[in-house]
Amino acid sequence: MEAIVLYPVPLIGHLVSTIELCKLILTHNPSLSVHILITIAPYDTSSTSHYISTLSTTLPSITFHNLPTFQLPPTLLSSSLNHEALLFHLLHHNHPHIHQTLLSISKTHTIQALILDILCSQSISIASQLNLPAYIFCSASASTFASFLYLPTLHHTYDKCFKELNSFLDIPGVPPMPSRDMPKPLLERNDEAYQHFLNCAFAAPKAAGFIINTFEALEPRSIKAISDGLCLPNSPTSPLYCLGPIVTTTDQKNTSDHECLRWLDSQPSKSVVFLCFGSLGVFSKEQLCEIAIGLEKSVVRFLWVVRNPVTDQKHNLALGSQEDPDLDSLLPEGFLNRTKEKGLVVKNWVPQVEVLKHDSVGGFVSHCGWNSVLEAVCAGVPLIAWPLYAEQRFNRVVLVEEMEVALWMHESESGFVAATEVEERVNELMESERGKRVRNRVMVLKDEAKASLMEDGSSHVALNKLLDSLKSQV
Ligand code: UPG
Numbered sequence: 001m002e003a004i005v006l007y008p009v010p011l012i013g014h015l016v017s018t019i020e021l022c023k024l025i026l027t028h029n030p031s032l033s034v035h036i037l038i039t040i041a042p043y044d045t046s047s048t049s050h051y052i053s054t055l056s057t058t059l060p061s062i063t064f065h066n067l068p069t070f071q072l073p074p075t076l077l078s079s080s081l082n083h084e085a086l087l088f089h090l091l092h093h094n095h096p097h098i099h100q101t102l103l104s105i106s107k108t109h110t111i112q113a114l115i116l117d118i119l120c121s122q123s124i125s126i127a128s129q130l131n132l133p134a135y136i137f138c139s140a141s142a143s144t145f146a147s148f149l150y151l152p153t154l155h156h157t158y159d160k161c162f163k164e165l166n167s168f169l170d171i172p173g174v175p176p177m178p179s180r181d182m183p184k185p186l187l188e189r190n191d192e193a194y195q196h197f198l199n200c201a202f203a204a205p206k207a208a209g210f211i212i213n214t215f216e217a218l219e220p221r222s223i224k225a226i227s228d229g230l231c232l233p234n235s236p237t238s239p240l241y242c243l244g245p246i247v248t249t250t251d252q253k254n255t256s257d258h259e260c261l262r263w264l265d266s267q268p269s270k271s272v273v274f275l276c277f278g279s280l281g282v283f284s285k286e287q288l289c290e291i292a293i294g295l296e297k298s299v300v301r302f303l304w305v306v307r308n309p310v311t312d313q314k315h316n317l318a319l320g321s322q323e324d325p326d327l328d329s330l331l332p333e334g335f336l337n338r339t340k341e342k343g344l345v346v347k348n349w350v351p352q353v354e355v356l357k358h359d360s361v362g363g364f365v366s367h368c369g370w371n372s373v374l375e376a377v378c379a380g381v382p383l384i385a386w387p388l389y390a391e392q393r394f395n396r397v398v399l400v401e402e403m404e405v406a407l408w409m410h411e412s413e414s415g416f417v418a419a420t421e422v423e424e425r426v427n428e429l430m431e432s433e434r435g436k437r438v439r440n441r442v443m444v445l446k447d448e449a450k451a452s453l454m455e456d457g458s459s460h461v462a463l464n465k466l467l468d469s470l471k472s473q474v
Pocket residue numbers: 011012013014016139140248251252276277278279280281305348349350351352353368369370371372373375389390391392
């Protein structure tokens with residue numbers, strides 16, 4: 001029996017689209033045996049492990065292989081390594097286990113391909129040892145992927161950290177990129193994570209193909225730059241398959257009958273701005289109060305997902321703590337009562353895809369995670385871009401300057417956003433001519449997204465090409 005094996009990293013934003021990719025492939029080729037290698041991050045968050053634990057019961061058509069748990073050595077635990085660097089330690093530790101699992105799967109199946117998350121690109125070497133073709137799957141944008149492929153060139157062009165460079169980077173297919181807006185783990189050259197990313201980028205050209213969760217009409221320039229080989233000036237470029245938008249159809253926490261949907265039912269059409277910051281984004285108590293003041297002063301209705309304040313100051317990540325926040329003690333005194341006619345604050349999590357599709361939602365204040373962006377585009381909801389971590393500042397530049405689907409949320413040097421900025425931006429998005437232009441643009445892209453998935457749409461055609469390519473590998 002023929003099989004494909006996928007190896008995602010244990011981060012919700014990556015897992016969600018990997019699972020959807022599997023479902024998509026299975027819909028078109030139900031006889032294929034699909035295997036996913038599951039690993040748990042050393043700094044696991046309960047949302048990720050909960051999601052993983054539900055997968056095997058809800059998706060019987062996919063076989064999950066749990067790789068042995070990685071116990072962080074005490075020296076690493078006490079070190080000041082950031083979570084990206086720790087993740088790469090885990091991935092490295094997994095290498096022999098992946099090798100072993102692939103051998104074991106190949107006893108009963110003919111493996112067509114190993115599909116690796118972009119962060120697992122260094123595992124291409126394992127595929128080569130076993131004579132298996134490896135594909136890279138990028139759950140982020142084509143623009144991000146262009147910068148990833150181009151990283152070795154940038155690395156040789158500059159000898160300073162992007163954080164200190166203070167200039168615009170010229171990346172093929174990407175608008176002029178302020179060096180400080182490069183993905184967070186790449187800002188410091190001496191950061192261990194930077195070296196790992198660079199190694200991944202060096203390994204990537206050996207892949208048999210690149211799969212990206214995007215579509216032609218959304219990112220025509222970056223897709224063309226990658227396909228034309230401009231991002232890999234020194235080696236041939238593998239075929240590119242843009243299959244998106246791959247958007248999740250199931251909520252990761254089974255909250256699809258959430259109270260907020262009933263509240264939205266009672267709001268006027270396109271009147272509500274939705275604030276939600278991905279699977280990990282959190283703020284300080286001071287920042288939460290500032291958002292509250294801005295929303296209260298604004299003229300718009302709001303639906304706001306609030307989590308407990310930052311537990312990891314360095315990254316704005318809710319690592320560990322997913323307990324319900326005590327809203328009364330976190331938000332300004334009397335805020336909930338004063339705003340009850342125009343707003344709803346929800347603790348921790350909402351079924352985001354459902355919310356965005358609701359007719360009452362007219363705007364989205366987002367951290368610019370790529371899944372959130374695609375979900376907004378598919379629902380025709382314009383954004384206000386408030387990046388927090390990972391490649392989200394990079395995405396903001398692309399969303400505002402290139403795609404023109406978002407307004408820019410301005411922050412201070414330290415990343416703090418003032419109440420007046422929150423108030424002005426949400427008013428601007430929901431009430432101004434500029435807001436209208438962004439809304440019109442996202443509506444066009446919503447139609448394009450739908451068209452790309454139709455029978456002769458670009459993503460559908462790319463999927464067929466990918467399936468043919470997988471078949472031809474055995
Ligand atoms: N989500 C909910 N309800 C919530 C919060 C999130 O359903 O209350 C879902 C959301 O619909 C989406 C996913 O969780 O499907 C979040 O994904 P994404 O928007 O991509 O954010 P992250 O979880 O932060 O994703 C990581 C990176 C991000 C990157 C993405 C894809 O942080 O920067 O673009 O992975 O590689």
